Structures are given as structure tokens and as C-alpha cells.
Amino acid sequence: MADTPDLLIHGGTIIDPASGAERRADVLIRNGRIETIGDDIGAGSAERFDASGMYLSPGWLDMHVHLREPGYEHKETIETGCAAAAFGGFTGVACMPNTNPPIHTRDVVEFVIERAQRTAVDVYPIACVSKNREGKELTEMADLVDGGAVAFSDDGSPVQSGGLMRRALEYSSMLGRPIINHMEDLTLNPHGHMHEGEVATRLGVPGIPGLAEDVMIARDILLAEFTGGHVHVAHISTARGVELVREAKQRGINVTAEVCTHHFTLTDEAVDESDYSTDTKMHPPLRTAADVEAMKEGLRDGTIDVICTDHAPHATFEKDVEFIAAPFGILGLETAWALTARELIQPGILSIAEAVRKLTTEPRRILGIDQVEITEGAAANLTIFDASTKWTFERRHIHSKSRNTPFVGDEMVGKAHAIYNRGKLVRAAG
């Protein structure tokens, strides 16, 4: 990092998500490390970043991202996905293993880490639970962790066999790593395309029942209790699921949960209102207003630990088809903070510190990644943001290789202005 230019971040407020403490101070970064934190530090030859009216926090980490490389580089590459992350204020992402080849052997774990070296964003591979994500035979979990995998998931292909899930939890707990399950009993959802309910009936679209998610969350809570393993609920979307996690936590079971930004923002009415836009089709699907309220309550009372995106790029030619033929998933990295600020902070559901904790401290704790602090001597890894800037999300703000987001044209509140990590400052232009 010897060639890294020095940087003075001037006039910002440093927020400590662990304690909620705020401190107005300048931060001087030299050679990628925080040298001094104090009042009115002179810039000298250092580049100056005016952070007046902005906050600085430890760099954010999105623990549910699809980077698509290797294998689906027409949707996203590690480089473009990291550019989207940097624009959105994230200095780290954990990436899902449904690539081709899947992240089910150590060489693929190492490939992903190696490809991310040039970017300003730390990439943490999540490896497969089962070989080829087929749900039959466990991967070489210890070897995958040695290579750098931080967790296990067959995301997109939920682990159907309770027996396999039991063994996965037994092994992963020995490694101190969570199993992240896409919670769905596929026999309860053979062919759905949106939330099963009033809107789906009205539109005549086959539904995905909330029950398919609830049943699997209940099973995995019981398996976590039995094995002592750590189950992490991927992209929770149902009110009943939140209740199950709340009860399990009260009983001391090792279960944690994340929610995607779209699941506390939109309901299944968006499918109708957008005239079947395939950018309202994701998995789990957008659900009801009562479910959205339950997501907010779960975030507020701590049942839901983490805010994530399930950033799922698809090429335009793939999404530009009939609703029923389209793949599931939307972009998330570029709009994550603005939706968090608009939907959770502005209405007073979370404080800024609480929201930031669900984007920094909590995902790192769950994944067993070292915490980041803004303190003298530490490697600089931080996000510069506010929760008040009004702006319109436009196509030019999309840094992903794909374009599949329902939020173009949305009035946003709150912006990530820049990240600093790995000796690099990345400003979110515009």
C-alpha cells in the first residue's frame, strides 16, 4: 500500500455502531491506515474529502450477494459486482456459491478471492453445503474453510433433506461456521412465481405460499437446537417466520436471520402495479403488507440481525420475457442504504447506529469475520454516508452489469457518498 495517496476526511461525524456513540472528528489516513483522529487536522499534502454533514462508520458488509463469476459473467463479474457494492457503500460482500462451477471445491473459493484482489471491496466466498448443490453429499467443509470460505449455503437450492442438514450443522459447528439456508420446502412450492395470496389469485399467477418458508424455518430451528449448530435464515420474508425466529432466540437456540431491503419496502401489489414487471419477481417473493410490517418489527426488536440485499443480477434478455418465464431476483447493492434510510430510519423504526450495526457488526459476527473499527492504527475500512440527502435513483447509478431493479425513478432519502478500503477511496459519483 506504499503508493496509496494520503487522505484527510474532514468534518464528518464518526459513528460507533456497537455503542451508538458519535464523535465529530477529522480522520487522517496514511498508507491505508488511520494515522490520526482529531480536531482540525491539517491536510498537508493529503487529498481532502469534505465530509461535512456526513457520517463515517466501519465499512458495511452485505452478506448475501450473487457475483455470478465464475460461469455467468454475462450477468455480473466480480469486478462489476464490487463496483456496485462500492457505490452502495459496502466495503465487503459475501458471495453465494450458485456459480458455474459452484463454489464447492477449494480451488473455486481461492479463484473468487484472487479475482477480488484488485478491487476496493473484500469478497468473502460462501461455499456450498452439498456437492453441485444437489442436496445429496456434503462438500469437504474443512478444506473449504481453510481456503477462505466463511459459511455454507446451497442458496437457490434449499437443503431439502433433514438428514443432510443435520450432518451439515454437526460439521459446520465444529468449524465454527453457520449454515445459511434458503428456507423453502419445495414440495409446498412446485411451480409458484409470486406470493400465494389475494393478488396472485386476482392476477392468475401460480403462487409461492409463505407456508413453504415457515415449515423449513421451523425444521431448521429444531435441527439447530438438536445439533447445537448455527442456522442463519437467508432472506426471511414471512411474518410467521419472524415469530418462529423470535421464539427460538428466546429459547437460546443458535439461530440468526437477515432480511433483504426489498422485503421491507415492497408488497406483492407491486407485481400488479408494475403491470407484471419481471423486476418485481424474486425468491422469496414480495409478500403482504402484514409481512412487511413484521419485517420492520423484527428489525426493531432485534429478531432480525442483518440487513442484506440478495443482489441477483440477470441480463436484460433474460428478464425481458413474460413474468412466468423470467428468472427470480433483482439488484440490491446500489439502493440498499437509500431504502434502509427511507423505510427504516426516517420513520423512526431504527436509529442510524442501529441500522449501521445490521450492516457492519452483525454480518461480521455471524460470518466470524474480524470486526472493523475506526481507531488510530487500524487499517482504514470505512463508509462515508448520510441519512438525509434527497436524490432520485437513476439508471446511471447502476454499476452492476445488469439492470434488473424496480427502483429506477424512486425518490430516495440518504446516500452512501464513498468508501475507503484496501488503500483505495471510491467516491459514489452523482
Ligand SMILES: [Zn+2]
Ligand atoms: Zn435464496
